[in-house]
Amino acid sequence: MATYYQPYQGKIIRHITYRQFDFDRSFADTATSINYFGTNILNHLHTRSRSWVIRNNMFVHEGMPLNANTIADNERYLRSLNFIRDARILVRPVAANSDSVDLLVITKDLFSLTGEIHDLSTTKQYISVSDVNFLGLGQSISGAIVNDKNRKPNVGTDLKYTKYNLFNSFTSLGVEYTDVGHNIYTHQQNEHGFYINADRPLFSQYASYYWSLHLSDVESEPNYGTFSVDDSTFYKYHYKMFDATFGYNIGAVKSRYSTKIPLRKVISLRYYNYDFLQSPQQFYDRYVEMLNGRQALLAQFTLFKQQFYKTNYVLGFGTTEDIPYGFNISFTSGWYKLKDLSRPYVGVDANRYLYSNKGDIAQFFLRTGGYFKGGLQDATVLLGSSFYSRLLLWNNVKIRQFMRLSYTGQFSTFAAEPLRINNAFGLENFRQDSVQGNQRLTLRSQTIFFGPGKVFGFAYAPFLTGDLSYLKATQKSIDHSPFYYSIGGGLRVRNENLVFGTIELKGVFLPRKIAGENRFKIGISTNLRFRYNSSYVSPPALLEYNGDVSNDIF
Structure with a gap:
């Protein structure tokens, strides 16, 4: 991403000018308006971002020596703003032998x-x-x-x-x-x-x-x-x-x-306290984290060497997406108290991101952590890999294949919540939380077909999906058969000039009959957000194994 700026490394930034475009302008050809049903009405309701708002989100300033990696960071940061669809920072040489350059910052609003x-x-x-x-x-x-x-x-x-x-x-x-x-x-x-x-x-x-x-x-x-x-x-x-x-x-x-991109070292400290003045009486004798008082003091040491690669048609419908590559590893230790149970904690969260020259994207991840009280307690290991294929073309249709394989195991369990499959590491659209286990192996597959053209400004993408999970059941599980699987498909539509998220129509079939779970599911979801975490560092936290709230995993 920083390659474009490297020939100007060290030159003094003389002037920075700004150009903002409304949501109805084409970023490839700013002289062209995007017209579809309702555009005129939306234009009257939209207020373009003020130039000083964009300027205040710049950490590159006039008079500074140009650093390629810093400008690439700033361009990516502008794209991460909730109200910006896309951004570019362009270099304008002053003269052939000049030691100075000018910058042009171009942004396009979302409606x-x-x-x-x-x-x-x-x-x-x-x-x-x-x-x-x-x-x-x-x-x-x-x-x-x-x-x-x-x-x-x-x-x-x-x-x-x-x-x-x-x-x-x-x-x-x-x-x-x-x-x-x-x-x-x-x-x-x-x-x-x-x-x-x-x-x-x-x-x-x-x-x-x-x-x-x-x-x-x-x-x-x-x-x-x-x-x-x-x-x-x-x-x-x-x-x-x-x-x-x-x-x-x-x-x-x-x-x-x-x-050069240096090896970064970040030290972090976090304290939190959920002070429950009253807890549900139904759980007075159980360690249920979300419904009981808890507090933690955690320290974290993070090492990362990471950049971002610009691409598209991964989670979006053509807009610029910043995909990380490099590595990020965090070591966490501290103290955690749940109700009257107080214990030291240690954990590791490691991620390796790869991007091939042909556009294949891969992530390898490892999360592990546990507590100590008279020995090791509530230890968990989560590891796996996610993969996005290069963008394939077939009759003007763009195709990406996504796969994720993950394994989770619990050991020396005392008070930890059991493993479930109603989350990102199980079956999509599975709702039953009484299916529990202490070992979980899941393979998830999804094929996405990005269609050509748009309908009233909306891009569309049919998709096929399939999940297979192995769950070694505990005594509290309502179903002791270890294998669960689902197949399905649907259609996603999105107008990426609007801040409103993706609309998804989806049907899923569960071949096995499971108590409390419908075998056929058809539904429509609105304002979905398909976006991964683009932050370099996350706050210190305990191991998360029944979900991925922070979107650290593709």
């Missing part, structure tokens, strides 16, 4: 206004509206309202505001209030909460530090059923959360003008 309508029936209605770049000022607002006759009170709301890059510090600050949050256990909309989130990521490998602070006060209320806290189907909880992280990038400033 930032979006909304959703769910459950539009006679008994329940859900409507939400959001703008991720309100007034073009680099700020997000959103609001949702629920009207449910089976709920007391019938009407509930969710309000959220986020300011990106507060005071040019690369820190995002967000506040949210909701009384229609989803219950941790039942997923009913009876959770009331107030949240404050501040995040400054390691936005560049040359940034000196990163930090985050998250605060919340969350409580479930009996808005459904008998509307009583004594209802056995109501899971009452109330907790306050404090979560703070700080990380320091050793030697970042000294290597800022190096022509």
Whole structure:
């Protein structure tokens, strides 16, 4: 990605100019407008990003010597902003023998206004509206309202505001209030909460530090059923959360003008406390992490040597995607307490990213961790590999093949949650959480066909999918047969000029009959986000083996 800038390494950046384009402009030919049904209406609703908003998200400035890797980092960072579809930083030589260059920064907006309508029936209605770049000022607002006759009170709301890059510090600050949050256990909309989130990521490998602070006060209320806290189907909880992280990038400033990609070393410290003032009585004698008080003090040492390669048609429909290559390995240790169970913890999270000259993409991953109390307890190993084939062409159809093979094993189990297959390391669209085990082996395959042309600005991609899992059952599992599999397919559509996510129509068939699980499933999902984590460093965390919330794995 930095190759384009290397001939200008060390030259002084004389001037930086900015050009912003609306969502309806072609990035390949900015003189050409993208016209389809409704474009004129959307244009009247859209406000272009202000030039100073883009300028404030630059960490390359006039008067600095040009560093190829820093500019490549800055271009990628601009593309990662929620309201930017694509970005380029172009070099304009001043003269043949000049020691200076000019930069041209080009960005293209997303149409930032979006909304959703769910459950539009006679008994329940859900409507939400959001703008991720309100007034073009680099700020997000959103609001949702629920009207449910089976709920007391019938009407509930969710309000959220986020300011990106507060005071040019690369820190995002967000506040949210909701009384229609989803219950941790039942997923009913009876959770009331107030949240404050501040995040400054390691936005560049040359940034000196990163930090985050998250605060919340969350409580479930009996808005459904008998509307009583004594209802056995109501899971009452109330907790306050404090979560703070700080990380320091050793030697970042000294290597800022190096022509080589150095080995980065980052030390991080994190403390969090989920203080449960009240836990569900249904779990008073069990160690259930998400429904009990817990706190941790974790230290992490991260080594990474990583760049990003620009490509497309991996998770998107043609927009520029930044694929990591290199390696990233983190060593974590510290102390963790769940209810009255207090133990030291150690863990490793290692990733190797490969990108071939022909466009094949691969990731090898290893996660392992465990606790110590009178010996090793709750040890887990998760390892595997993900693979995206090179982009294949057949009659104007672009094809990618995706495969992931993963193995997970638990040892010396004491209080850890069992392995399940209703997550990224199991079967897609499998919902049953009573299928449990202590060893899991899963092969996932998906073939994606990106169709030619667009319909009203929407690109489309039919796909076929198949999953096979082996799960060594525990005594608590409802099904003791070890093999589970599913086959299916569907259609994804997306207009990548809109901030609204992918729409997916999907059908899945489970050949085996499993208690509590439908064998045939057909559904439509909206506003899906297919995006991997492009951050260099994640906060210290315990091993995650029943999911991939941070999107560290392809």
